[in-house]
Amino acid sequence: MLRGPGEADIAFTVNGAPAKVRAAPRRTLLDTLRETLALTGTKKVCDEGTCGACTVLVDGRPVYSCMTLAITCEGKSIETIEGISKDGELHPVQRAFIDADAFQCGFCTPGQIMSIVALLRENSAPTEDDVRRAVAGNLCRCGAYPNIVKAGVSAGKRKS
Amino acid sequence: MPRVVKSREEFEGEIFESLVLVEGKDLPVAPAGTEFSEIAKSRRRVDGQQRVTGRARYTQDVYLPGMLHVRVLRSPYPRARVRRIDTKKAEALPGVRGVLHRFNAPKAAFRGEETIFREEVRFVGDEVAAIAADDEQTAVEALRLIEVDYELLPHVVDLEEAIGDMAPRLDTDGNVAEAATHKRGDAKRGLKEADFVVDATYRTSTQLHNSLETHGAVATWDGEQLTVYESTQHVFGVRQGLRAALKLPFSKIRVLCDYMGGGFGSKGGVGKYSIIASLFTMQLGRPARCILTREEENIAAGNRSATLQQMRIGGKGGRITALEHISWANVGQGKWVANPTGPTNTLYDIANLSSKSYKVVTNAGSLSAFRAPGYVEGTFALESAIDELAEKMGVDPLTLRRKHAASPKDPMVGKRYSDKHLIECYRIGAAEIGWQRRRAGGVRGSAPHRRRGIGMATQIWGGGGGPPAYATVHVNSDGTVVLTCGSQDIGTGTRTVLAQICADELGVELEDVHVRLGDTDNPYGPISAGSLTTASVGPAVRLAARDAREQLLGAAAGVLETPVAELRLESGVVVTKGARTPLAEILGKVDNNTVIGKGGRHPNDPELSLRTFGAHFADVEVDVQTGEITVEHIVAVHDIGRVINPTTARSQVEGGVLQALGFALSEERFVDRATGRVMNANLENYKVPTVKDVPAKITVKFVDRPDRKANNLGVKGLGEPPIIPTAAAIANAVANATGARVRHAPLTRARVLEALAIAGARS
Ligand code: FES
Ligand code: FES
Numbered sequence: 016m017l018r019g020p021g022e023a024d025i026a027f028t029v030n031g032a033p034a035k036v037r038a039a040p041r042r043t044l045l046d047t048l049r050e051t052l053a054l055t056g057t058k059k060v061c062d063e064g065t066c067g068a069c070t071v072l073v074d075g076r077p078v079y080s081c082m083t084l085a086i087t088c089e090g091k092s093i094e095t096i097e098g099i100s101k102d103g104e105l106h107p108v109q110r111a112f113i114d115a116d117a118f119q120c121g122f123c124t125p126g127q128i129m130s131i132v133a134l135l136r137e138n139s140a141p142t143e144d145d146v147r148r149a150v151a152g153n154l155c156r157c158g159a160y161p162n163i164v165k166a167g168v169s170a171g172k173r174k175s
Numbered sequence: 176m177p178r179v180v181k182s183r184e185e186f187e188g189e190i191f192e193s194l195v196l197v198e199g200k201d202l203p204v205a206p207a208g209t210e211f212s213e214i215a216k217s218r219r220r221v222d223g224q225q226r227v228t229g230r231a232r233y234t235q236d237v238y239l240p241g242m243l244h245v246r247v248l249r250s251p252y253p254r255a256r257v258r259r260i261d262t263k264k265a266e267a268l269p270g271v272r273g274v275l276h277r278f279n280a281p282k283a284a285f286r287g288e289e290t291i292f293r294e295e296v297r298f299v300g301d302e303v304a305a306i307a308a309d310d311e312q313t314a315v316e317a318l319r320l321i322e323v324d325y326e327l328l329p330h331v332v333d334l335e336e337a338i339g340d341m342a343p344r345l346d347t348d349g350n351v352a353e354a355a356t357h358k359r360g361d362a363k364r365g366l367k368e369a370d371f372v373v374d375a376t377y378r379t380s381t382q383l384h385n386s387l388e389t390h391g392a393v394a395t396w397d398g399e400q401l402t403v404y405e406s407t408q409h410v411f412g413v414r415q416g417l418r419a420a421l422k423l424p425f426s427k428i429r430v431l432c433d434y435m436g437g438g439f440g441s442k443g444g445v446g447k448y449s450i451i452a453s454l455f456t457m458q459l460g461r462p463a464r465c466i467l468t469r470e471e472e473n474i475a476a477g478n479r480s481a482t483l484q485q486m487r488i489g490g491k492g493g494r495i496t497a498l499e500h501i502s503w504a505n506v507g508q509g510k511w512v513a514n515p516t517g518p519t520n521t522l523y524d525i526a527n528l529s530s531k532s533y534k535v536v537t538n539a540g541s542l543s544a545f546r547a548p549g550y551v552e553g554t555f556a557l558e559s560a561i562d563e564l565a566e567k568m569g570v571d572p573l574t575l576r577r578k579h580a581a582s583p584k585d586p587m588v589g590k591r592y593s594d595k596h597l598i599e600c601y602r603i604g605a606a607e608i609g610w611q612r613r614r615a616g617g618v619r620g621s622a623p624h625r626r627r628g629i630g631m632a633t634q635i636w637g638g639g640g641g642p643p644a645y646a647t648v649h650v651n652s653d654g655t656v657v658l659t660c661g662s663q664d665i666g667t668g669t670r671t672v673l674a675q676i677c678a679d680e681l682g683v684e685l686e687d688v689h690v691r692l693g694d695t696d697n698p699y700g701p702i703s704a705g706s707l708t709t710a711s712v713g714p715a716v717r718l719a720a721r722d723a724r725e726q727l728l729g730a731a732a733g734v735l736e737t738p739v740a741e742l743r744l745e746s747g748v749v750v751t752k753g754a755r756t757p758l759a760e761i762l763g764k765v766d767n768n769t770v771i772g773k774g775g776r777h778p779n780d781p782e783l784s785l786r787t788f789g790a791h792f793a794d795v796e797v798d799v800q801t802g803e804i805t806v807e808h809i810v811a812v813h814d815i816g817r818v819i820n821p822t823t824a825r826s827q828v829e830g831g832v833l834q835a836l837g838f839a840l841s842e843e844r845f846v847d848r849a850t851g852r853v854m855n856a857n858l859e860n861y862k863v864p865t866v867k868d869v870p871a872k873i874t875v876k877f878v879d880r881p882d883r884k885a886n887n888l889g890v891k892g893l894g895e896p897p898i899i900p901t902a903a904a905i906a907n908a909v910a911n912a913t914g915a916r917v918r919h920a921p922l923t924r925a926r927v928l929e930a931l932a933i934a935g936a937r938s
Contacts, residue, residue, distance in 0.1 A: 039312075055236035056229015058436070060387045061469040065858040068387060096229035105227065113223035116826050120666025121226030122387040122436030128227060147866050154858060156387050156437050157666050158833030160866040161873060162826060 027088045029054070030098025038085040045069045045080035048095060056096035056125050060154075067153035070126035071095045077133040079152075096125035099132055108132050111170035112163075119157035127153045131167045141171045182778030184641030185785065186705045187548055188517040190588075192781075195642040201714070201777040202721060202887040207817075207880050212746065213679035214888070217822035220671045221690065222434075222664070231434040234406040235466055237393040243272055245452055245465035246314035248304040248321055249475065250296035253538035253851025254330035254345075257294055257303060257323060265306060265320040270313035273459050274321075275451060276304035283420040283450050286510060291420075291447045295328070297345070297508050298538050299851045300474035302447050307455040307463055330538040332846045334481050334505035337537045345536050351503070354512040355532040357520045357587060362487075365497025365527030369489025371567045377486065377556035378919040380843040381505065382479035383472075383856075384545055385863055388436025390476045391466030392449035396456040402429045405449055408438040408665050409702035414695045416445025421453060425695075432693035435665045439834070440544030440704055441477040442665075473856035477543025478844060480504040482515055482552045486560040490568045494578055495561070497527035502553065506534050509541035515553030518899075521786075522557070522635045523579035524586040538851055544704060546831070547895035550636060551838060551902065555920050558632035558903035563916060566615075572907065573601060573610060573631060580633065585784035593780070593884035596814040597633070597788040600878060604631065607810040607874050608792035617912035620796040627807075628912025631792040632903035638815065638892030639785025639885055640710030641778065645698035648677060648716075648723040648772040654747055654759035656681065656688045658719070661700025662712045663693040667894055668823035669708050673716050675819055676888065680720035681727075681772075682744030683758065706787070706892025709819060714886040715776040723772025727758065730770065734761045776886070783884055787891045789813035791832070793904040797912045799931055802924030804840060804909060806870040809901065816882035816891040824893055828875045831897025837864045839902035840921050 022037045029052060036051050045062070048054045048071065057080060060068035064082040071080045072094040099106040108131050111117070118124040127150050134141055134149035141149070146167030155163065177198045184191050205211070225231040250257075262274045277292035285291050292302055304321055308314035329343035336342055337350045344350060366372055392405040401423060407413050410430040417428050435442075448465040455463035467476060487499040502515040512534035519530050532549075545551075565572035580597050584590065604610075608629060612618075617628035646660040658677045664670045674688040681688075691697065701711050724744055731749045732739040735756065743750045747758050762768060779785060794808040811828050818824045841862035845854040855861040881889025902920050910916045915930035 041312075049236075050238065053238070054229075055232070055238070058233075058387070059235065060389075061858050063469070063857065063859075066387070096227075100228060105224070109227040112227045113219050116220065116822050118220075118223075118226055118666075119668070119826060119830055120387065120435060120437040121222075121231055122233065122666075124226055125229045150866050154387070154863060154865060156385055156439075156834070156863060158830030158864070159826065160833065160864075160869045161829050164866065164869075 023086055025085055025089050027091050027093055029093045030095060036085065040084065040086050042085050043081050044083040044085050044088055047085040048080060054095050054097050058122055058125060067130065068123050068126040070129045070153065072129060072133055075133065075136060077130050096128060106132065107173040108135065108170040111166040111173065115162045115166035115169060117162040117166035118159050123153060123155045127155065127163055131170060135171055139171055141167060143168055180778050181781060182642050183781040184779060185637035185639060187544060188514060188550065188637065195778055197642065197775050197777050202717060204881055204883045204887055204889040211679050213675040213685055214819055215817065218671060218675055218685060218820055220668060220823065221674045222670050233388055233434045233436050234391055234393060234404050234432065235388055237404045239393065239395055239462035242462040242464050243307040243309065243455060243459065244311040244314050245305055245307045245455055245463050246311065246318055247302055247451065248318045250299060250301040250303050252296065252325055252327055253299050253332060254328040255296050255325040256328060257296060258326055259324040260304060261322040265317040268313060268317045268320060270309040271306060271317045272309065273307040273455050274304060275454060280454065285420055285447060285450060291450055298540050299853065300471065300540055305451045307459060330851055332537050332539045332851050333848055334483055334503060334535055334537065337535050338503055345538065350536050352534045353531065354534045355514045355516060356530065357516065358529045360527035362497045362499045362527045362529040366487055366489040366499065368491065369496045370491045371564060372487065372489045373560055373563045373567060374487045375560055375563060375918060377484045377559060379482045379552045379555055380921060381481040382545060382838050382842045383844050383861055384439045384441040384477060385473065385858065385861065386437030386439055386441065389467040389469060389472040390442060390446050390448060392452045393462060393464040394449065394452035394456045395462035400427050400429060401453055402431065403449055403453060404431050406435050406442060407432050408442045408663060408704050409444060410663060410693055410695050411661055411699055412444040412702055413449060417449065417453060420445065420450045430695045432663050435663060438665045439546045440548060443544055443702055443704055469858065470856045473861065474853050475540050477541060479545035479548065479551065480506050480513060480542045484515060484556040486556055488560045488564050490564045493570055495523065495525050495564065495575065498525050500530040503533045503535050505537050505539065506542045507537055507539035513542065513544065513548030515549045515556065517550055518553045518635055519557050520587045521585060522633060524582040525579055539846055546834060546898045547636060550899050554632060554634060554899050555902045555906065558900060559906050559918065562630065562907040562910060573605060576633060577601060588784060590782060590784040593783045593785050594882040595788060596878040596880065600788055600790045600812040600814055603876050604790045604792045604810050604812040607876065608794055608808065613911065616914065624800045625796050625798050626912040627796045628908045629792065629794050630904050630907025630911050631790055632900035632907060634789045634896050634899035636706060636787050636896050636899060637785065638706035638710060638787040638896065639779060640707035640892060642776040643699055644701050644711040644715045644776040646712065646716040646719040646774050647698055648681065648719040650723050650727060650770040652762045652768050654687065654757065654762060656683055657691060658688055658716060659691045659697045660712055660716065661692065661695065661697045662708055663703050665703045667708065667827060668820060669703065671823060672709055672819045673712060676713050676716045677720045680717045681724050683747045687747060706894040706896065708892065709890050710886055710892050711776055713888050713890055715774045717887055718774025719772045722774060723770055726770045726772065730765060731761045734764050780884060785885055785891065787813065787815045787896050789896050789900065791900040791904040793908040795905060795908040795912060797909055797927065799913060802927035802931065804905065804922060804927065806836065806905060808872040809870050810874040811897055812876045813893065813896050814878040815893045815896065816885055817889040818877050818879050819890060824877065825875045827893050828897040829873050832873055832901055833864050833869065835898045835901030836868060838920060839905045843921050
């Protein structure tokens, strides 16, 4: 039977608060967030880097958390969908998603939103094409894309 | 007193007659142009906040204390006999708590069989054994330690191969079975008398649902009651399946589905995973979770059947004289077939018609309903063939359709439609796309090697809904409202639309209505499928709200000492001639109370045929060097009665168009004939549309007139209509642009190039 070198202690911050977890080297950041830290807002859809539903920010950059091993996150800052609204106020991207009806089942939504949050930090007034590029790695089976693009553009306008 | 009445409902193309329990009298439909407070208004989704914050709890997000993780061992062979299973090594692995397989699992009825682990496994992915372990990784490792002795048997996975003489016979009476036929007039004679005849074969490929949330269940048994969290379109259907499998009474099974990550038809009832999770929790006393991986989802959780369809269609004097349609569908190990002949039988009043639908079994995963099952496949063939005929006859394809689309009667059953505005859909769509710009042979596109063209296609679908569907409205003593029904919101906006109907009828603010659904402890609600939710549950909600309002006004009359006739309830305020009193204030004067309104859906008029109609128009550009199709503009026009929420309706149409775009251009399951394996059971190689595939423009229009004979709201369904005609509209636009007729969906570049070569050779 295959067994790795054993579990390791990992310390990072999640949504601004320090977190310590013990995880086997093969454990993904996605499973760590969902199962160890009970942050189930981040979704598992393919678990192999092909859909974007598991997108979170690591040191501000959007990554597929199913393709990121938890042990590689030592000392890093992780942001998830649960962390972007502040003091009960929705993040502008979240508000824009509601206003533009940018989701149906909502299963891809946390990933879509995190991709756009990352975009807005680099580019506060994105065009439709900028938004399309940002969510090109986020599948939506319900086909909410037209409204996702609208939401991304309008969130940019709100922020600035 | 409730009474039993006869009702006639349509579900996914089939008509069902049933006895239903109703109470009281139904309400009249408000006429067109009525100003409502909440209905016919664009409203944000009432559950939007939960969905955008990640707080919405989906089945996948249910983690219970002490929960076991279940993984399923699936057959690597398309057909084999399971002779022996040795689980000793697997059971010895620390953390493994339970194993189930055909030699130790209790009997459990499932889809007409007595067991969920068959002796003869019949497709790659068929369930062989299951492991429950403390964590998922242990379960995965334990699967590898199970030793199975398989005796391989001859198999067939391909539709056309399975029809042929050389294929192994999978059922005692062969692989092909007749599933449906329809005849009117004399098709043979009509074809003989025609001046023009198109005789063509169309194919559609297997489409995989790929709902982003996979199928799965979390089950927990407390010694008395089984609670199952399941990603499903029908909590009551799951309960029914569990009762059959586990022999428990309804009262001991509770099925819950709060938020749900897409189903598109595939989550219609109990799955083997739900039964496996339930068996484990009942045996081991710990909650058990069985959630499929993406790969399992794509090999064992359903698909849209591939089809082979033969069309013969004749024309004379600018009209269609006859139509013959024969279809074969690869249902895999499915026990039913989604008939592609539905649109052929019902869409146009063609006097001479014959259709036959065959079910073909193969060693592939079962079909399951996929958004307008059969109709998507059949409409591709039918509407392509009509364009081919128009082309041969030298008439405008829209003009040809108009001649056969105006009848107020259902040509198959002879009953009158409750309402029909198809010609109006054509008028609106033609204006929006600029049909008058369409030129026979297409026009030059944005570069010399690019051609541009326009095409269209029609859709017919049910969507009238019907009983049984019930709702209750509880009004709390602070004036807030809890609406309870057995439906589920699978992403279509059901919660929002039902809240609007409730708030409107009751006379309270939308934000004061809380909707509870997805629970078998609620009053019965139908499956969220067949485009029937709004038309089935909506009228019941309206009746429940009306009942509650009457009781509230009665209470208000007592408190205000004013006759009921002088009272109105508006936006949570009781209005009398001289004063406005908040409902909360009135209810606050009565000691703790709950006002409970009840409503049940009344039956449909059995003499009427309830249908939705629509037309899609496509404007495309084709690169004749690469075969690439760029869809520039889709116009979607639908006649679905009154629209409750224009925003969510529009979203649903866009979503349907985009899913259709996948069917039309890129989605296709590949199964290796030699090994029976699905070669693209993932989101890497199975191509669902991405944001970059969205057409530059999608125009959505509704006729938006209440169907006054349909139900007390004048509404019909919208889930399926927008996926039906898109592929044919695109194929017709491609043919218009290039002269190349692609008769196989999806219209991949290879197929377009091949058709271009054939068209080039012909001209
Ligand atoms: S779950 Fe990570 S990319 Fe799909
Ligand atoms: S909203 Fe359902 S997958 Fe995007």
